[in-house]
Amino acid sequence: MKFGKRIKEQIQESLPEWRDKFLRYKELKNLISSPALAESIFVGLLNAEIDKFNAFFVEQEEDFIIHHKELQSRIQRLVEKCGHNDEMFREEISEIRKDIVNFHGEMVLLVNYSNINYTGLAKILKKYDKRTRGGLRSPFIQKVLHQPFFKTDLVSRLVREWETTMDAVFPVTVVEAEAERCAAVTSAAAGVGIFRNTVAALLTMKEMRRGSSTYSAFSLPPLNISDSDLSSPIHIP
Amino acid sequence: MTLASDFGFPTAMSSSFTTLEERYRHNFPNTLWVSSGQELMNNSPVPCQVFPLVSGGSSGGNLFSSSSGFCNGVYVSSSSQARPSVSTVPRDRMTVAHVSGEGRRQGCSVETQSLQLINQPQEQKNMTWSSDQLLGFFDFPVPDPQAESSRTMVSSKEVLLKYEWPDWADQLISDDGLEPNWSELLGDPNVLNLDSKITTSSSDIARQEIVFKNQHQVDPSMEPFDTKNSPASSMTSKQRMRWTPELHEAFVEAINQLGGSERATPKAVLKLMNSPGLTIYHVKSHLQKYRTARYKPELSENREEPQVKNLKTIEDIKSLDLKTSIEITEALRLQMKVQKQLHEQLEIQRSLQLQIEEQGRYLQMMIEKQQKMQENKKDTSFSSSMPEVDPCLAPSPNLSQAFHKATNSESSITDQNGCSTMDQSESASGTSNRKRVRED
Numbered sequence: 252m253k254f255g256k257r258i259k260e261q262i263q264e265s266l267p268e269w270r271d272k273f274l275r276y277k278e279l280k281n282l283i284s285s286p287a288l289a290e291s292i293f294v295g296l297l298n299a300e301i302d303k304f305n306a307f308f309v310e311q312e313e314d315f316i317i318h319h320k321e322l323q324s325r326i327q328r329l330v331e332k333c334g335h336n337d338e339m340f341r342e343e344i345s346e347i348r349k350d351i352v353n354f355h356g357e358m359v360l361l362v363n364y365s366n367i368n369y370t371g372l373a374k375i376l377k378k379y380d381k382r383t384r385g386g387l388r389s390p391f392i393q394k395v396l397h398q399p400f401f402k403t404d405l406v407s408r409l410v411r412e413w414e415t416t417m418d419a420v421f422p423v424t425v426v427e428a429e430a431e432r433c434a435a436v437t438s439a440a441a442g443v444g445i446f447r448n449t450v451a452a453l454l455t456m457k458e459m460r461r462g463s464s465t466y467s468a469f470s471l472p473p474l475n476i477s478d479s480d481l482s483s484p485i486h487i488p
Numbered sequence: 489m490t491l492a493s494d495f496g497f498p499t500a501m502s503s504s505f506t507t508l509e510e511r512y513r514h515n516f517p518n519t520l521w522v523s524s525g526q527e528l529m530n531n532s533p534v535p536c537q538v539f540p541l542v543s544g545g546s547s548g549g550n551l552f553s554s555s556s557g558f559c560n561g562v563y564v565s566s567s568s569q570a571r572p573s574v575s576t577v578p579r580d581r582m583t584v585a586h587v588s589g590e591g592r593r594q595g596c597s598v599e600t601q602s603l604q605l606i607n608q609p610q611e612q613k614n615m616t617w618s619s620d621q622l623l624g625f626f627d628f629p630v631p632d633p634q635a636e637s638s639r640t641m642v643s644s645k646e647v648l649l650k651y652e653w654p655d656w657a658d659q660l661i662s663d664d665g666l667e668p669n670w671s672e673l674l675g676d677p678n679v680l681n682l683d684s685k686i687t688t689s690s691s692d693i694a695r696q697e698i699v700f701k702n703q704h705q706v707d708p709s710m711e712p713f714d715t716k717n718s719p720a721s722s723m724t725s726k727q728r729m730r731w732t733p734e735l736h737e738a739f740v741e742a743i744n745q746l747g748g749s750e751r752a753t754p755k756a757v758l759k760l761m762n763s764p765g766l767t768i769y770h771v772k773s774h775l776q777k778y779r780t781a782r783y784k785p786e787l788s789e790n791r792e793e794p795q796v797k798n799l800k801t802i803e804d805i806k807s808l809d810l811k812t813s814i815e816i817t818e819a820l821r822l823q824m825k826v827q828k829q830l831h832e833q834l835e836i837q838r839s840l841q842l843q844i845e846e847q848g849r850y851l852q853m854m855i856e857k858q859q860k861m862q863e864n865k866k867d868t869s870f871s872s873s874m875p876e877v878d879p880c881l882a883p884s885p886n887l888s889q890a891f892h893k894a895t896n897s898e899s900s901i902t903d904q905n906g907c908s909t910m911d912q913s914e915s916a917s918g919t920s921n922r923k924r925v926r927e928d
Binding site for chain 1: 728729730731732733736737740774777778781782813816817820823824826827828829830831833834835837838840841842844845848849852
């Protein structure tokens with residue numbers, strides 16, 4: 252139930268065009284409790300969900316690849332244009348920096364999308380096996396692991412690239428603590444949608460990993476971030 | 489009142505599906521509205537997903553009639569192209585198709601598996617695709633014997649029909665735009681075909697492996713989804729492409745050589761790129777995305793410069809601007825930090841999940857091996873009159889050692905594995921027990 256609530260929140264916070272691409276967790280969960288469900292139908296539905304993930308993921312990935320290159324070219328052009336004359340192009344630099352952060356954020360959210368759907372599938376399968384005392388879960392999950400939407404390596408790689416780029420090209424020198432407090436207030440300037448979505452995702456993960464009543468070998472260990480990291484400057488209004 | 493609310497599920501569920509359908513309708517991008525079959529082919533079209541409600545008689549005909557405008561378009565137009573075999577990864581983008589039949593928008597939520605019903609009579613046109621799609625759905629091992637699986641299939645259909653049929657059928661009858669073809673397609677014979685397909689394919693586990701292998705990326709440079717069954721040249725837009733930065737580089741190179749994204753044609757780009765497995769449809773859609781991606785930033789870039797100059801001349805605003813920019817920078821930094829954190833955690837979580845499945849699989853293998861050994865021992869050392877011993881209750885020395893080791897281990901993961909091994913072995917031996925009983 253907690254996961255169901257969490258994935259619902261995630262969906263609500265996510266970008267509009269993403270909202271119908273997530274796992275239909277609640278529907279599937281309710282379906283499992285209906286007695287006349289044939290396995291083949293259930294499997295068919297899961298496959299359909301997987302197809303949905305694959306299609307969306309791959310398309311987003313393609314968009315990201317294009318945008319990635321474009322952003323790189325744009326930065327290059329800007330660097331060539333301003334040289335060391337940062338002052339004159341402050342606006343543009345700020346604009347590009349914002350775009351980089353937002354792009355980074357969107358990619359991370361896609362990785363999150365992949366993960367949350369996988370987790371949901373695993374949970375659904377676990378519930379199904381529990382009800383039917385069957386062995387559907389294990390082989391099915393093995394298949395899922397090989398699905399395109401689960402293979403997030405490329406997107407992760409791009410994410411890390413942009414992290415290093417950000418650090419290298421746009422170093423920041425302002426004092427941290429004070430600035431963060433201002434930043435929380437002015438988050439409107441920095442892409443609220445993505446920001447909220449990201450925070451929601453982190454909180455979801457944290458709760459998911461807190462431990463469940465049906466803890467088993469297939470459960471994840473608790474999350475390894477300190478509470479202060481997560482919650483202090485961040486309050487979603 | 490939506491179609492989806494009438495599909496496939498007991499009334500209790502129908503409300504949640506209704507809202508789902510509403511969501512699909514509102515959020516559905518325009519590209520997926522299809523007006524002609526031809527356009528479908530070009531844009532990696534969305535197939536219908538029909539929930540497997542089938543009955544003989546006219547109401548069955550009506551079921552598919554409403555979705556006909558779209559579904560029919562898909563399969564009729566496909567006959568003009570050589571449809572390649574297999575894509576167990578169907579070419580759909582979304583799971584819901586919107587049908588524009590007679591100018592009216594209809595939500596059509598149709599499981600692809602029962603598209604096979606539609607396809608059966610058109611087999612000569614679409615055979616390989618549809619049959620493999622079907623296999624993709626029904627290839628999972630059904631624990632019950634074949635006869636029983638088909639029975640449950642039918643019974644679940646009956647359940648679904650009992651709940652949903654009347655309202656939905658009425659609605660369809662009142663709708664316009666029913667294609668006459670569909671009523672022919674949906675007589676009883678199709679039901680029988682479907683059932684027989686299930687029974688023959690459900691036991692074919694080996695096929696299942698192949699079917700999923702199709703979804704692996706085989707060619708590192710091209711990475712199309714389906715490389716098993718047909719040569720690249722005959723693959724149509726149905727195959728989903730997975731682009732890489734390197735491939736995109738090649739694409740951009742070709743574009744530049746051809747004088748820019750506006751001038752370049754897909755055909756020329758395709759030729760220049762000379763990448764095996766890449767089709768003109770892939771290039772076309774990629775080019776479209778590329779053009780869109782370039783257009784917007786170019787607009788904003790051209791707008792930026794005059795603004796910068798204006799700001800420079802106003803001192804007051806400049807000082808204010810400085811403060812805001814610091815705040816903005818910090819906001820960005822915070823945002824970046826949070827994103828980085830999330831990504832890190834996601835990567836960790838993913839590798840943990842992989843590890844867990846890996847270990848679970850390994851342990852299950854071990855258990856199955858143990859069980860096999862015990863069965864062999866039993867066969868040789870016991871006569872047939874001896875009562876069956878449940879291996880779970882009397883574990884072999886090796887097996888108990890394995891449990892012991894696992895539970896004593898300090899790592900929390902293996903500890904949990906030790907506990908779950910019990911579950912695994914119970915379910916594994918449970919099924920094997922059932923199997924043995926049946927054989928007797």
